Amino acid sequence: MGERETINGVPxxxxxxxxxxxxxxxxxxxxxLKKRGRGRPGRGAEPSQVIALRLTADELRSLDERAEREQKSRSEVIREALVRTAA
Structure with a gap:
């Protein structure tokens, strides 16, 4: 096995x-094996869609700070902000 072969950084x-x-x-x-399921769990009855979002370093830092402060994921913070502004 070559020295470069790793899984998650572990040789x-x-x-x-x-x-x-x-x-x-x-x-x-x-x-x-089939019982394990595939991918992330769904968020509801309808399939959800993944989108790309570009943020500046400052925006990402603010997002991460808020997510950590509120013990939430980045996605949760973004979804909550969308619900508040889209309503």
Missing amino acids: VTDEQVETWAAEAEAGYDIAS
């Missing part, structure tokens, strides 16, 4: 690769 060892290979050769329980 992948030959032992880890051997463990994964043994798991694959033994087979997987497909039913339990």
Whole structure:
């Protein structure tokens, strides 16, 4: 395994690769894998749409400060602001 191979910044060892290979050769329980679900949980009955938003460094800093202060995610703060201004 090359020195550059990592997962989330953690080097992948030959032992880890051997463990994964043994798991694959033994087979997987497909039913339990399907139970995990895919992606993020929905926000309601309707599918939601992802949009890109460009912010300056100052805007992003303000957003992050507010989100941290209110113990919310960036998305929650943005959605709440949209609801207040769009009403």
